[in-house]
Amino acid sequence: MEVSTLPSLSRQETEGSLEMETAFSNQGFEGNDATDSSSAWSPEEHEGANVLPAHPSPHEPISKCGDLDVIFDYRPSTQKLLVTVLEAKDIPDKDRSGVSSWQVHLVLMPSKKQRGKTSVQRGPNPTFKDKVTFTKLAPEELSTYAIRFRLYSVRKLIKERMMGERFFYLSNLNQEGEMKVTLVLEPRSNLCSGGSQISLSAISHSDSASSNQSLSHGGVPELLVGLSYNATTGRLSVEMIKGSHFRNLAVNRPPDTYGKLCLLNSVGQEMSRCKTSIRRGQPNPVYRETFVFQVALFQLSDVTLMISIYNRRSIKRKEMIGWLSMGQNSSGEEEQNHWQEMKESKSQQVCRWHTLLES
Missing domain, CATH: 2.60.40.150 (C2 domain)
Structure with a gap:
């Protein structure tokens, strides 16, 4: 520019x-x-x-934005990864965030060329049960990839706001069937009200x-x-x-x-x-x-x-x-x-x- x-x-x-x-x-x-x-x-x-991105150091998050339950189903024969986003729990309530509608965005890192997102769900513990498929993931190359999960708040007439995120490194995948994981979302921006500063x-x-x-x-x-x-x-x-x-x-x-x-x-x-x-x-x-x-x-x-x-x-x-x-x-x-x-x-x-x- x-x-x-x-x-x-x-x-x-x-x-x-x-x-x-x-x-x-x-x-x-x-x-x-x-x-x-x-x-x-x-x-x-x-x-x-x-x-x-590097693996995070093994420490408890200083603060968190909620938990995200996810199921990973990797199929080596087709080199496909099926990710099912189940639900989000313990997320900021409406008094703090100002919203009650939520959506999860998924991106394959580091290329960012494959991505997907869930439907918009409401409530303090939104249930999604949406599936996103990632392709061309050879077993020997899994360690070079990660899935980035971001939780967004959604408001009418206003673009969504990113509330928290978490990386899941595919080197941790179970290659012999489904595995359910609870991801702890870490805040990446401040919340809506003045009482929730970073x-x-x-x-x-x-x-x-x-x-x-x-x-x-x-x-x-x-x-x-x-x-x-x-x-x-x-x-x-x-x-x-x-x-x-x-x-x-x-x-x-x-x-x-x-x-x-x-x-x-x-x-x-x-x-x-x-x-x-x-x-x-x-x-x-x-x-x-x-x-x-x-x-x-x-x-x-x-x-x-x-x-x-x-x-x-x-x-x-x-x-x-x-x-x-x-x-x-x-x-x-x-x-x-x-x-x-x-x-x-x-x-x-x-x-x-x-x-x-x-x-």
Whole structure:
């Protein structure tokens, strides 16, 4: 994605068309922005195919979003896997989630080319009993695949919201008949009401430390972003919360990363930009930095928020890990849904995970 930019932020400040504030100290910011002279939104191309996300460490989830009962029926002779989603239990009740209709999405990882979803069911313990078939799964290749399960809440006239997810690795399959499994869903976004904010302990879990173990997981880079908008004051708050699966493509060590945010007007001109401080040697960095942009209500549907993550290799060298956009020109359906939920949330923060695009 290429956009024309206005080089000077001071011009916009003097015109008063947009303010940018930070809700934290800027001591960690880079003093010299010369390294940002390249096209900020044209991601570098990286070689390499998708790989399977790493198995999670053997620990109990810090918090969970419910249980999902599933039956797996693998048939080696036809290389087919029949997955039956039975029911979900102990999921967020209507008082917390604001909905009572649910749907489960299934995706074969890492290719994401085979997918399916259940019917929409209502109630605190929805029963699905829907079947999804995955094909061309040779017995000797099962260890290279996983099924990602995501539970979505469904509301009328509004796109579904992802509530929790779980991976099932096909290396654990029973190849001699059916096997029933209860999957513990882990939350991937905050719930609807203000009393269900994301757990700080979950965000700052041990995987945020400088751990070489995280270098080989091969997961898709993701970013947890919090959005809120106050229509009365016109304050758009963007919180960079946490990253996941950030890789250093050049050397085998954890990357030094920072996030760059840019607000664009309806014709792609830069209105304001800002950056997080650098997180050094962390494949799963915790940022917890908030930026506030001043955007009038009538402008909210015409602006685009661009977020990119960079690996700073040296003072004058950087490489883009990935990017996403929300607003008028959203980079995907989940980003568009997140922006819409923010507009409807009445100043409450809405947090969601987003997969970073690499091209």
